[in-house]
Amino acid sequence: MHKKLVFWVEEYFYNPSFIQKIISFVLLPLSWIYCFFMYVKFKSKIAEDFGIDIISIGNLSVGGSGKTPLVTALASRYKNVAIILRGYGRKSSGLYVVSNGAKILCGVEVSGDEAMIYAQKVSEAIVIVSENRKKGILKAKEMGAKIVFLDDAYSKHDIKKLDILIDVESKNLSCLPSGPFRERLWSQKEAVVVKEGTHFKRVVELKNKSDKMSLLSAIARPQRLDKYLPEVVSKNYFEDHHSFAKDEVLDILRRDNSKSLLVTYKDFVKLEQFGLPLSLLDLQVEVDEYIFKIIDNYRGK
Incomplete structure (x- = not known):
């Protein structure tokens, strides 16, 4: 439920549907109050x-x-x-x-x-x-x-x-x-x-590539990765900063019969402790x- 809510909010903020635009319009008075409060705080x-x-x-x-x-x-x-x-x-x-x-x-x-x-x-x-x-x-x-x-x-x-x-x-x-x-x-x-x-500008380096990878991502608005992705078996999105359990990660590998999980560095630092095969989509900037x-x-x- 929490995961679905996070993704709904991301869509509402950055790519709203017609219904979400109506909700946004209804909430405008609260936004004005909030923004005024933040200005007073500043x-x-x-x-x-x-x-x-x-x-x-x-x-x-x-x-x-x-x-x-x-x-x-x-x-x-x-x-x-x-x-x-x-x-x-x-x-x-x-x-x-x-x-x-x-x-x-x-x-x-x-x-x-x-x-x-x-x-x-x-x-x-x-x-x-x-x-x-x-x-x-x-x-x-x-x-x-x-x-x-x-x-x-x-x-x-x-x-x-x-x-x-x-x-x-x-x-x-x-x-x-x-x-x-x-x-x-x-x-x-x-x-x-x-x-x-x-x-x-972003510079992307793919490290430890395998011929069968499943994307695993717990970053905000993970669709931002699409333009940098190689071919993957599946895309598995979690809410930003999600804490992974080893079993849920293993389930993805087994389900897809993948040879590695494709992750960004943000998830790599959380997953490396599990000792599972990881491919790294290393996003850097110039x-x-x-x-x-x-x-x-x-x-x-």
């Missing part, structure tokens, strides 16, 4: 300077936007870097140091999938999960970080930072609950908007120097 905040360069990468809407590979590419450029995120979907709470920049200190259930991606792909970075981003920043400073990347923190208006927002196309431009937008790009707030295909110049100019101020 205006009530005073940005605190932590004495360290802080860059936030995110998007204004719910659902996937490609921020994880973008943060990975950006953070890999710098030294003495920390990546801080909430750690959505993890089976823990509070602040955890996932990686100290030399060693991974916990498992994926504690870190969450996205934090483990950062710990593995940006191996020299400090990676911290914390619902309280301010505590995470202070911990990163204590550990010697000189630049911090915040994963999805535009709404943290009480933190002085450079906001970089990924432009996500949607047929529904309303705020929650009528549409997918969590917040507006407020005219009084400085932010840099970047677009896939213009300021960064970043235009435009973005690096913006970051470097911000750091030079």
Whole structure:
């Protein structure tokens, strides 16, 4: 039931049917109230300077936007870097140091999938999960970080930072609950908007390919993968951040008589513990120097 609801909501936000458009229209008054509340919240905040360069990468809407590979590419450029995120979907709470920049200190259930991606792909970075981003920043400073990347923190208006927002196309431009937008790009707030295909582009590498693969995906809006996919036996979609049980994964392999499961890195970090045959659709991004110049100019101020 939960899985069906998640997929229904994704369709409602990004590719609504006629009935869903009617529901969205009916909910518009609630969206106006919500958006006004978010504006008041924004205006009530005073940005605190932590004495360290802080860059936030995110998007204004719910659902996937490609921020994880973008943060990975950006953070890999710098030294003495920390990546801080909430750690959505993890089976823990509070602040955890996932990686100290030399060693991974916990498992994926504690870190969450996205934090483990950062710990593995940006191996020299400090990676911290914390619902309280301010505590995470202070911990990163204590550990010697000189630049911090915040994963999805535009709404943290009480933190002085450079906001970089990924432009996500949607047929529904309303705020929650009528549409997918969590917040507006407020005219009084400085932010840099970047677009896939213009300021960064995806590079896809297929690793450990087999001649019979079943796609397994627990990312937001998994249909985004379609244009990168090789031929697969079946497509098996789960809700974003789904925690897999070994038996449900084995059932797919047995049902399809596949030789491997085709996964993205987000699911790879959760599935590798099972010791099953995995093929990896490794999605990375190449970043235009435009973005690096913006970051470097911000750091030079």
